[in-house]
Amino acid sequence: AQSVTQLDSQVPVFEEAPVELRCNYSSSVSVYLFWYVQYPNQGLQLLLKYLSGSTLVKGINGFEAEFNKSQTSFHLRKPSVHISDTAEYFCAVSDLGTNAGKSTFGDGTTLTVKP
Amino acid sequence: DAGVIQSPRHEVTEMGQEVTLRCKPISGHNSLFWYRQTMMRGLELLIYFNNNVPIDDSGMPEDRFSAKMPNASFSTLKIQPSEPRDSAVYFCASSKPSGRVVTGELFFGEGSRLTVL
Numbered sequence: 001a002q003s004v005t006q007l008d009s010q011v012p013v014f015e016e017a018p019v020e021l022r023c024n025y026s027s028s029v030s031v032y033l034f035w036y037v038q039y040p041n042q043g044l045q046l047l048l049k050y051l052s053g054s055t056l057v058k059g060i061n062g063f064e065a066e067f068n069k070s071q072t073s074f075h076l077r078k079p080s081v082h083i084s085d086t087a088e089y090f091c092a093v094s095d096l097g098t099n100a101g102k103s104t105f106g107d108g109t110t111l112t113v114k115p
Numbered sequence: 116d117a118g119v120i121q122s123p124r125h126e127v128t129e130m131g132q133e134v135t136l137r138c139k140p141i142s143g144h145n146s147l148f149w150y151r152q153t154m155m156r157g158l159e160l161l162i163y164f165n166n167n168v169p170i171d172d173s174g175m176p177e178d179r180f181s182a183k184m185p186n187a188s189f190s191t192l193k194i195q196p197s198e199p200r201d202s203a204v205y206f207c208a209s210s211k212p213s214g215r216v217v218t219g220e221l222f223f224g225e226g227s228r229l230t231v232l
């Protein structure tokens with residue numbers, strides 16, 4: 001079984017400041033990792049994904065994340081946030097085992113960007 | 116390209132009534148997922164299908180919930196009878212393999228917000 005822990009339920013930050021949203025996972029097999037963003041009254045949309053290769057992955061809207069296998073982490077970062085980045089962010093993991101394709105989601109982190 | 120299409124976007128009903136939520140996945144996607152989102156429980160996987168066949172329904176709360184996928188372009192989630200605790204946003208998502216690799220990357224619909232009075 002796999003699980004995802006998002007370490008911060010709420011992250012307030014000022015506009016143009018850097019931000020890091022933390023995600024740790026556990027799995028007995030190799031995994032694929034994802035970050036999704038959900039704006040109010042909308043569905044989730046993919047920000048970025050780690051499948052293989054370089055551990056630093058870049059996504060849309062200036063976000064990036066780093067896969068750290070030894071620490072089983074996949075933290076999301078942005079060097080300078082905008083008001084429009086205010087949303088809920090979900091980390092998800094999908095394993096390569098018998099449940100391939102079935103993603104487990106964290107509880108979400110609400111990012112609030114203040115002017 | 117059209118994304119995942121869900122209907123209705125909003126549904127308000129009274130306890131005991133039957134509710135049917137509908138989903139049209141992205142053309143060419145062979146996996147379909149139903150999720151429920153609430154403040155208390157977050158995002159929960161209810162059931163998923165591969166090639167129209169239910170693979171895992173362990174997340175379906177109880178017998179009042181049922182889901183079908185009669186063909187590759189349509190799925191329904193039915194609640195009968197509905198109860199106030201079923202109030203939530205229900206999301207449908209679809210996915211397809213990346214080449215021969217099943218990655219689990221999901222494409223979500225806008226959701227159906229259900230309120231049971």
